[in-house]
Amino acid sequence: MKFVDEAEIIVEAGKGGNGCMNFHREKFIERGGPDGGDGGDGGSIYLVADNGLNTLVDFRYQPRYRAQGGESGRKGNSTGATGVDLIVRVPVGTSIYEADTQEFLGDLVTQGQRLLVAQGGRRGLGNTRFKSSINRSPRKITSGKPGEIRRLQLQLKVVADVGLLGLPNAGKSSLIVAVSSARPKVADYPFTTLVPNLGVVRVDDDSSFVMADIPGLIEGASGGAGLGIRFLKHLARTRVLLHLVDVAPIDQGDPAAAAAVIIRELEQFSAVLAGRERWLILNKKDLIPEEQRSDLQEYIKNTLQWSGRIFFISAVTREGTRELCEALMPVVAEKNRLWIEDEEWRTAETRLQEQMEYEIRQSVDRARALWRERHQGEPFADDDFDVEVEYVKE
Numbered sequence: 001m002k003f004v005d006e007a008e009i010i011v012e013a014g015k016g017g018n019g020c021m022n023f024h025r026e027k028f029i030e031r032g033g034p035d036g037g038d039g040g041d042g043g044s045i046y047l048v049a050d051n052g053l054n055t056l057v058d059f060r061y062q063p064r065y066r067a068q069g070g071e072s073g074r075k076g077n078s079t080g081a082t083g084v085d086l087i088v089r090v091p092v093g094t095s096i097y098e099a100d101t102q103e104f105l106g107d108l109v110t111q112g113q114r115l116l117v118a119q120g121g122r123r124g125l126g127n128t129r130f131k132s133s134i135n136r137s138p139r140k141i142t143s144g145k146p147g148e149i150r151r152l153q154l155q156l157k158v159v160a161d162v163g164l165l166g167l168p169n170a171g172k173s174s175l176i177v178a179v180s181s182a183r184p185k186v187a188d189y190p191f192t193t194l195v196p197n198l199g200v201v202r203v204d205d206d207s208s209f210v211m212a213d214i215p216g217l218i219e220g221a222s223g224g225a226g227l228g229i230r231f232l233k234h235l236a237r238t239r240v241l242l243h244l245v246d247v248a249p250i251d252q253g254d255p256a257a258a259a260a261v262i263i264r265e266l267e268q269f270s271a272v273l274a275g276r277e278r279w280l281i282l283n284k285k286d287l288i289p290e291e292q293r294s295d296l297q298e299y300i301k302n303t304l305q306w307s308g309r310i311f312f313i314s315a316v317t318r319e320g321t322r323e324l325c326e327a328l329m330p331v332v333a334e335k336n337r338l339w340i341e342d343e344e345w346r347t348a349e350t351r352l353q354e355q356m357e358y359e360i361r362q363s364v365d366r367a368r369a370l371w372r373e374r375h376q377g378e379p380f381a382d383d384d385f386d387v388e389v390e391y392v393k394e
Contacts, residue, residue, distance in 0.1 A: 005234075008099055012066045013147025014042030014083035019129070020073035021141045034138055035077045036126030040070030042147045044082030045118040047109035053091040056156050064098035067118070067388040070144060073126040081251055083120055091349040093159040093237065095357065099151040103214035104357055108157055109237065117152060155233070160198060160212035161332045163238035165266070166259055171283040173197065176213045179325055190338075203329045212238060232269050233360050236353070240328060241337045242304035247312075248287035249298060255282070256303035261303070270359040271327040277331070279309045281324070336363040351355035 017039025024032025025100060045067050065088055071080030072374070095116060096105040107114045122145045128264040130138035180199025202208040214234050235241060245259045267274040295311055311327070312322030338345040 004207065005016050005056065007056040007150065007154045008063065009059050009154065010064045010151050011045045011088075011118040011148070011359050012064070012149045013044050013118035013120040014067040014069035015146050016040070016042045016123040016144025017072040017080035017083075018143045019124035019126040019141035019351070020048060020075060020078075021127040022075035022141060023137065024075075031136075032138065034127040035075055036077040036128055036141060037073030037080065038077070038126050038129065039073045039123040040082040041146065042070045042081035042120030042125045043067035043085045044120040044147075045086045045088060046114045047090050047096060047108060047117055048090045048114045049094065049111060049113045051092050052091040053079070053089060055091065055260060056154055059154060067120060067147065067160070068100075069147075072144075073124070073127050076148035077126070078127055080123070082123075087114075087122070090154060091156055093154045093157050097155065099153045102153075102361060104354065107353070118148040121147040144363045157234050159210070159235055159237050161209040161239045161336070162328055163209045163235040163241050164211065164213045165232075165235060165241060166244035169250075171315045172213045175242075175244065175281075175283070175313075175321065176211055178315045178318045178321050180211060186337075193383060195355050201325055201328075202284075203325050207329050207331045209329060212331055216253060223284055232266075232273075233393040234365070236270075236273060236356050236360060238276070239332050241254070241276055242281050243278055244281045245282050245300065246284055247300075248284045256300045259300065259304055269363045270356055272356040272359055279311065280304075280306055282310065283313045283315055285319055286311050286317045300307075350353070350387045 001169050019039055020036035022034070022036040025033045026032055039058070045065060065086060067086040068083035070083045090108060092111060093339045096117065097103065098105060099247055105117065108115060124142040124144040126144075127138045130140045133140075161223050164175065166172055176197060176199045179201045197213040199211050199213070201211050202210055212234060214232070217283045243259065243262060245255050249258065251253065263274070280300070283299065285293065288296060293312060297310060300306070301310060302324060309327070311320060311324045314320065339349065340346075
């Protein structure tokens with residue numbers, strides 16, 4: 001199966017049916033009068049979120065969708081049948097934009113959530129509608145209105161509670177393997193992860209959350225370098241970000257400097273995303289002598305002027321991973337509770353999401369412009385159509 005996170009489609013709502021012009025004709029009934037019925041409304045088009053889908057690949061092969069038109073009115077004041085609405089299923093986590101104006105139309109983030117994207121045309125009126133005391137035999141009808149036609153851009157962002165970010169080989173894939181049933185590729189070379197991976201982290205019988213691993217970032221990712229710009233947007237819906245830092249890099253570089261690179265890229269990509277709750281996860285604890293761990297943690301904390309939470313773990317040996325998950329669970333649960341129960345918090349969060357969407361679009365547009373400038377107009381490869389993904393069930 002191919003993972004595709006952007007697609008463009010054209011939706012055309014149904015045309016309204018025309019009104020009917022007719023006069024009642026029946027034996028022994030003189031001047032039966034007008035009896036032309038109205039047409040039916042055209043069918044509308046709705047996008048509906050479906051948990052059973054996880055890719056936009058189908059839209060690459062079927063980019064046009066058309067709803068049924070309304071039927072014309074009939075004699076006997078019979079109204080034409082209404083056009084059937086067209087339901088188009090999309091994965092949960094899909095954002096919808098007007099392709100030409102980049103107007104944000106909505107998010108589909110829960111199972112069954114629907115969004116009207118093309119309104120069906122209004123029905124035409126039959127001549128019965130125009131009868132009056134001074135016009136007993138109207139010969140006027142109206143035609144049905146055409147349905148809306150729109151070109152839409154669909155953008156899929158994975159929906160997860162916790163998002164992982166860091167340089168290549170920071171240990172993100174190893175962590176998601178250690179704490180969930182996800183089985184992404186793990187190897188000792190950069191960019192082993194080519195697409196987002198999702199894993200369900202079960203803390204106990206009644207508590208779990210979803211963790212997302214995206215491909216590693218490199219310096220310049222916010223400007224289109226490496227794979228970063230293709231996947232940074234997937235962190236937009238997460239409740240908590242985990243910034244993994246390799247404390248024992250192969251090149252013997254400075255872990256604090258490596259962490260600073262990611263922080264700068266995040267800030268340049270989206271200030272709102274950079275302001276989300278973020279924890280610092282120092283990974284590969286097993287490669288650091290025990291007597292040096294405390295000093296190293298303090299050095300990284302002071303160099304970055306870090307005031308948030310810090311965990312020192314080893315994803316390979318799973319040391320500290322249980323404690324990390326147990327600390328995450330109440331934070332995620334509380335944010336989910338606020339989203340459901342606190343309208344004021346939900347409104348503020350929605351506004352932040354909208355601002356983040358805007359900043360992300362701006363960053364992607366800048367990256368595209370830079371790419372075209374550097375590569376003489378070649379198309380910017382910001383989707384994943386060429387990447388094979390293996391979905392592993394528990």
